[in-house]
Amino acid sequence: MELFSNLAVGFSVALTPATLMLAVFGCFLGTMIGSLPGLGPSNGVAILIPLTFSLGLDATSALVLMTAVYYGAMYGGRISSILLNIPGDEPALMTTLDGYPMAKQGRAGDALVISGVASFVGAFLATIGLMLLAPILARVAFLFGPAEYFALYILAFSTLGGVASNNQAKAVLASCIGLGIAMIGLDNSSGLPRFTYGNLHLMDGVDFLVAIVGLFAVAEVFFFIESHGKKSSIGVKLEKVTVPVRDIVASTWTMLRSTGVGFVAGVLPGAGASLGSFLAYMSEKSIAGPNGGFGTGSPKGVAAPEAGNNAAAGGALVPMLTLGVPGSGTTAVLLALLLTLNITPGPTLFTERPEVVWGLIASLLIANFVLLAMNVPMVKIFVRVLQVPPGILLPGVTMISFVGIFSLSGSYFDLLLMVAFGVLGYVLRKMDVPTVPIILGILLGNAMEDALRRAMVLSDGDPLFLLSSPIAVGLWVAAIAGFVAPMFLRQFIRKPQAVTD
Amino acid sequence: MRSDRVLGLVVILVALAYIASATQIQVSFLSDPVGPKTFPILIGAAAALAGGVMVFRPDEEPDWPALATLGALGISVAVMVVYAYSLKPFGFLIPTTITAGILSYQISQRPLFSVITGIGLSIGLFFIFRFALGLGLVPFPKAFYG
Numbered sequence: 001m002e003l004f005s006n007l008a009v010g011f012s013v014a015l016t017p018a019t020l021m022l023a024v025f026g027c028f029l030g031t032m033i034g035s036l037p038g039l040g041p042s043n044g045v046a047i048l049i050p051l052t053f054s055l056g057l058d059a060t061s062a063l064v065l066m067t068a069v070y071y072g073a074m075y076g077g078r079i080s081s082i083l084l085n086i087p088g089d090e091p092a093l094m095t096t097l098d099g100y101p102m103a104k105q106g107r108a109g110d111a112l113v114i115s116g117v118a119s120f121v122g123a124f125l126a127t128i129g130l131m132l133l134a135p136i137l138a139r140v141a142f143l144f145g146p147a148e149y150f151a152l153y154i155l156a157f158s159t160l161g162g163v164a165s166n167n168q169a170k171a172v173l174a175s176c177i178g179l180g181i182a183m184i185g186l187d188n189s190s191g192l193p194r195f196t197y198g199n200l201h202l203m204d205g206v207d208f209l210v211a212i213v214g215l216f217a218v219a220e221v222f223f224f225i226e227s228h229g230k231k232s233s234i235g236v237k238l239e240k241v242t243v244p245v246r247d248i249v250a251s252t253w254t255m256l257r258s259t260g261v262g263f264v265a266g267v268l269p270g271a272g273a274s275l276g277s278f279l280a281y282m283s284e285k286s287i288a289g290p291n292g293g294f295g296t297g298s299p300k301g302v303a304a305p306e307a308g309n310n311a312a313a314g315g316a317l318v319p320m321l322t323l324g325v326p327g328s329g330t331t332a333v334l335l336a337l338l339l340t341l342n343i344t345p346g347p348t349l350f351t352e353r354p355e356v357v358w359g360l361i362a363s364l365l366i367a368n369f370v371l372l373a374m375n376v377p378m379v380k381i382f383v384r385v386l387q388v389p390p391g392i393l394l395p396g397v398t399m400i401s402f403v404g405i406f407s408l409s410g411s412y413f414d415l416l417l418m419v420a421f422g423v424l425g426y427v428l429r430k431m432d433v434p435t436v437p438i439i440l441g442i443l444l445g446n447a448m449e450d451a452l453r454r455a456m457v458l459s460d461g462d463p464l465f466l467l468s469s470p471i472a473v474g475l476w477v478a479a480i481a482g483f484v485a486p487m488f489l490r491q492f493i494r495k496p497q498a499v500t501d
Numbered sequence: 502m503r504s505d506r507v508l509g510l511v512v513i514l515v516a517l518a519y520i521a522s523a524t525q526i527q528v529s530f531l532s533d534p535v536g537p538k539t540f541p542i543l544i545g546a547a548a549a550l551a552g553g554v555m556v557f558r559p560d561e562e563p564d565w566p567a568l569a570t571l572g573a574l575g576i577s578v579a580v581m582v583v584y585a586y587s588l589k590p591f592g593f594l595i596p597t598t599i600t601a602g603i604l605s606y607q608i609s610q611r612p613l614f615s616v617i618t619g620i621g622l623s624i625g626l627f628f629i630f631r632f633a634l635g636l637g638l639v640p641f642p643k644a645f646y647g
Binding site for chain 1: 638
């Protein structure tokens with residue numbers, strides 16, 4: 001019954017006209033950002049964070065707006081996957097496998113509607129899962145001491161490095177870059193400067209928003225300059241949009257199973273939405289068997305990754321809100337938002353700021369219905385967005401990034417740092433070094449070091465204290481397994497590459 | 502192959518420099534058992550190890566862009582750096598028009614289109630930032646107002 005009273009609190013926050021409008025606006029903006037090729041949820045949310053501050057919103061409203069954008073971008077990512085064969089973001093890659101062939105067969109409208117409904121099923125059920133699971137996990141999180149938190153951070157980095165990237169060494173390198181950058185600034189416990197080399201700008205440390213916008217948005221601009229925007233010229237025309245009832249009914253179980261798979265993948269810290277859509281697609285493919293038509297434009301092949309991807313997006317909010325450990329790149333960006341709004345995620349968030357958590361959950365429930373309405377009957381509006389030429393879009397993104405970062409601190413130094421991060425992001429991504437662990441490292445570095453140091457204070461310097469509780473041991477085992485296992489599995493499971501014309 | 506080896510070596514060097522610089526961190530007289538040096542040194546060691554693996558087990562060579570494209574990228578970086586410095590003294594509109602125009606040209610390769618994009622973006626974004634978001638942007642250099 002506690003759940004219902006909590007939900008009542010949530011809806012009383014979410015149903016105020018102002019919050020409701022923000023949620024609708026966020027959904028619209030998010031779907032648009034998601035459907036723009038080259039502007040995925042991470043980039044989109046990242047460049048909007050600084051601007052949210054200039055609107056002067058309170059914490060709940062800002063959070064509602066940005067998570068609506070996040071969910072919206074997850075829905076919108078499928079549009080460019082299906083029509084242009086360009087995934088708007090990494091999780092949408094799996095949608096291209098069957099979505100684009102379907103569109104080429106003249107069933108683009110059907111693919112969009114099926115994936116829209118699948119997104120709704122995935123996201124809606126995952127939000128309910130979040131509602132049920134998060135308070136339980138928040139209670140478990142009270143048992144976490146510094147040793148457990150340290151193990152949890154290790155788990156987040158190792159699953160992110162092990163599962164979500166192609167080369168473990170490069171994932172370790174990326175995590176180290178992030179953690180190394182986090183060390184810059186004043187030491188949390190002694191207050192003495194570290195790695196500042198006498199530079200006053202570095203005393204505060206490197207602002208993670210600068211790093212995020214640089215690594216995601218500015219680096220993307222460089223990629224478009226490299227390709228001269230040629231990637232986006234081919235496309236499939238969308239004729240009439242009707243609702244393919246039979247296909248939707250036929251893929252009901254696919255959607256439900258994929259939602260389960262995706263949600264679990266999302267809850268795992270560090271694994272995220274890409275893994276969710278990948279596992280959902282692969283498991284449905286093996287259930288359907290070789291005659292299932294996966295890869296040739298099967299409606300189930302469109303429904304599975306979209307349900308999985310959106311369920312994972314909801315699931316990723318569970319560890320982010322209860323433990324402060326994001327489950328994916330975009331939730332890392334949302335964590336950055338929370339930290340800038342001075343909200344510390346963790347178990348205490350549920351007891352001390354229930355209006356934030358439950359207001360957020362209620363808005364997400366509402367946002368899902370808004371998104372369903374926007375993404376099925378109104379999908380044609382967003383298809384128009386695809387026609388924005390990259391020659392206008394990317395300079396626009398650059399200018400918004402500059403003004404956003406400039407409005408944060410008003411210093412040249414941050415702008416230059418942002419450009420430097422853009423170059424770094426471009427080079428690293430070229431060399432297949434993942435950039436999400438860098439963000440995670442910058443965000444979690446200080447908390448991770450604090451956890452280690454507090455654990456050592458408690459045990460008077462005995463390193464075995466890190467393995468002193470069953471929870472900590474379990475997390476370490478999971479971390480090592482998550483890091484090592486993919487090395488062996490990689491020979492058997494290959495990530496499918498995008499379909500080429 | 503070669504790129505990974507080079508990056509691996511660079512990583513090892515930077516990691517060693519990082520560790521060396523970590524040993525120079527001041528320690529306050531009242532310190533915890535771990536102190537401010539240990540964690541950075543651990544990070545440096547892990548990074549050096551990753552660099553070593555990259556030297557000995559490199560991935561396939563990525564396809565680097567041609568020289569002309571590298572030039573275009575270099576120009577874009579330079580333009581962004583200049584833009585960062587000119588935003589305050591020259592106001593929003595003029596630097597934004599020029600920067601957006603150049604970036605647009607680098608992507609689309611169409612001169613007229615880029616000029617229109619530059620002008621349109623700077624004016625459009627100025628109105629959004631100034632009036633919808635309430636940012637205190639200055640449209641023109643201070644000298645214009647006398």
